[in-house]
Amino acid sequence: MCGISGIYAFSPEGRESIQNLPKSTEALKLRGPDSGGHFTHGAVGLGHRRLSIIDVSEVACQPMFDEAQRYTIVFNGEIFNYQELKKQLQEKGYSFFSTSDTEVLLKLYIEEGPSFLKKLNGFFAFAIYDKEEETLFVARDRYGVKPLLVFQDEDKLVFASEMKSLLAFGIPRKLDYASLYEYLQLNYIPGPASIFKGVKKLMPGHYLLINKKGKVDNKRWYRIPYDEKKVKNNPLSYEAQQKKLVELLDGAVQRRMIADVPLGSFLSGGIDSSAIVALASRHTDQLNTFSIGYKDEPFFDETKYAKLVAEKYKTNHTVFSLTNNDLYEHLFRALDYIDEPFADSSALAVNILSYYTRQKVTVALSGDGADELFAGYNKHMAEYKVRQGGFVAETVAALLPLWEMMPKSRNSALGNRVRQFQRFGEGMNLSAKDRYWRWASFATEEDARSLLSGKSKRNLSKDVYKKRRQKILSHLSQKGDINEVLLTDMQLVLPNDMLTKVDLMSMANSLEVRTPFLDYKVVNFAFSLPQSSKIDGGMKKKIVQDAFRGMLPPELYKRPKHGFEVPLLKWFQNELRPMIMDDLLSDAFVEAQGIFSVKEIQRLKAQLFSKNPGDVHARIWALVVFQHWWKKWMA
Known part of the structure; x- marks a missing residue:
């Protein structure tokens, strides 16, 4: 690397x-x-x-x-x-x-x-x-x-x-x-x-x-070999598909364990990283595994599940148990490394995990890519339910006015469910392409445009934007299935968000991260599988879960998926408030800069510090990252 x-x-x-x-x-x-x-x-x-x-x-x-x-x-x-x-x-x-x-x-x-x-x-x-x-x-x-x-x-x-x-x-x-x-x-x-x-x-x-x-x-020189007709006529039984997946992924893991320096594996406690650890343990009896936990955020702490996997496979397991203050101390180090605006806040957690992991090893395996290949995100289940239709989906959509009124937050189970219901209701009546774009976004086109100053709006070419958007969404149709969504994810979300995040934050710490799920043999196989092997009404990432069920602790199958989160909302309302109000998003700086609407940023700040901030912290984070970048690279 x-x-x-x-x-x-x-x-x-x-x-x-x-x-x-x-x-x-x-x-x-x-x-x-x-x-x-x-x-x-x-x-x-x-x-x-x-x-x-x-x-x-x-x-x-x-x-x-x-x-x-x-x-x-x-x-x-x-x-x-x-x-x-x-x-x-x-x-x-x-x-x-x-x-x-x-x-x-x-x-x-x-x-x-x-x-x-x-x-x-x-x-x-x-x-x-x-x-x-x-x-x-x-x-x-x-x-x-x-x-x-x-x-x-x-x-x-x-x-x-x-x-x-x-x-x-x-x-x-x-x-x-x-x-x-x-x-x-x-x-x-x-x-x-x-x-x-x-x-x-x-x-x-x-x-x-x-x-x-x-x-x-x-x-x-390469495109994912997806052929809808061949997928529908896949000759392998579901049991044979599972066996083939384990075989291909095992080969991918084994290939990625070649190194002349110390090697380990990230272990979040989720199915993907746990499957990688289970396979890697076949090829060494001295596997190092690493997790981060959040002392101050028990809702997001998943280290107990990681420990179950580490104990099962007798790995040399290290848990980096961090406070919000520990996370905050690494904040500006990550911001300083970013040289193009990039506001996936989970990059902060990846940065910290990479920082501590690098003190022990030079190479780490990860489970990245599985969600995009096998339908592991909540948006995939939502898309599946929209396309299946039925009473429940129509009821959730019909109650959209209720969800819009209720408090929403990623930091609690109830608030997060209300947030998801609202997004589902918004997407239910959109076309497949518009729905995908909406669910991939943190802000609507209208909301994003309202953030721009008059000068910025004049400099924005709608034709250029529309052509880019059309090309990204070209694989989606009204009659297709989840595989079309996953193909779009592989070309939008994976390279531009997930892989960018891991590359940026691992390289900021001189750590190489290897992704067995993105072995081309695994990817090509994934896109030979029908929708029914990946998702149904009750299970996301179905084939991955079923293929490794006998290898992983049962507790991993009885918990919600949280992913990497950091306490942005708490920081914004406390430690970062002066930076937001008096510096990066101050009226004076925004007006002198001339890129954003002072009035709209004032509105977002008011929402941020209200009793019902909702999801606004993700949009504020995007602005903070941009402004920090602007000061370093443009001002």
Whole structure:
């Protein structure tokens, strides 16, 4: 796991930017604290920061060259089947000077060209320069586990693992108002767009091929193989499907336990991370597991369930039991690392878990991806019930005026249920596409637009926004089933929210996180399964729960799913109140900044400090994150 940056200059003016390569690379030091290096040749520059995982010797440092010095690679990620691929290359006459997966990647490209990507099992963003042809090949993994940002103008193309690294090249910082509008709804910015005009995210499963004439080909090399007809005619019985899932996931876990440094696993007490621990325990009797608990928030504390799994599999279990004050002390460290507005508040908990886990190990397994693959979210059950219809669904929708009047909160069981009923009622009468967007959002389009100042509204291109939204929702139809929703989640929520969160917060702590559920063999299998294997009227993530029922403590099946939460509302009403009222969201700052409506922010602040704040703290958090980002990167 590392950080990469690079440049291809198309003009003399572009070549002047190559001098910024060391600064750009240094900005990635937390991603790769162990070593760094640069390479330049004519119009091309490549930079690398290394977090040593496989082959920690100096010979595996990057940039790495082939023996003839024709090809150069910088690589962020891990290739889990590299030993198998290495053997194939050796049979063709290739020799190796290291035991790293980086060298295998480089020589596989030399042998096969871009088509080799389909052989890779892992996650990655990398660039390979061919000195003879003067071409630069840049690729990103199938699902977007590893990030890659790109900026191109007439003089150059630059790329980097993080925005702060890209900005070191001196690119223009012009706000993209369509991205801001999406952010105010979703709390993150969907790719390929970014917060800056001109900066794009290389999409998952895509690669770039750049030549000396400045031609840039952007090609898709992978798409999830979903075929509705084949899914409906899946020949496997449900029992056979369960067996196949365990078999594939076990292989994925085993592949991800290869490391030359200490390795462990996150263990939340949920089904997903517990299944990963159960499988990992087959391959080692010294598995380290890690959980965080909340001393001051018993409603969200799930460590007792994690302990049951740890005891069953005799892992070396560590619980980091934290107070609200502990969480608060890490708040600004996380905010300072974020270089594009990103307001999923659970990132704060992931940051803390990564911080403490890194003190024990360098690599951690996680259960991320299972919810998007197998329908594990409440919105999936809600969508299922809308599509099934019936008396209960219609009654909940009919009582929408009641739910709107009642107090709502994520911090209590009753308040959270009322909140869910209201969202269900709002979505019941919408089209499949509008409902998906509404349930993916924290604010409606109308609410987000009301937050913008008059100037911002004029700068917002509705056509650009609509085209982006239409593309994201293109897989959804009125007659489809949950698999269409999951396919959309895999292209919106997973890469732009869940994986971004884990990458940002783990890399802020120099920790590598590996996700067995996102092994491409598991993903391809998941999208061969019918809706009935994933969800029914009483169970989300059905096949995962059933497949591991015999391996996990029964108590895990008798509890609600909370996920990672942090006490934002309490902080806003106490410790963070001066920062909100007198600084980031003060009338004076908002008015001078000119982006947001002073009047609307006043209204949100009044709701925040009222007796019925509802879900407003999620929207306030999005504003706090943006304002903190603005002060650091734009003011």
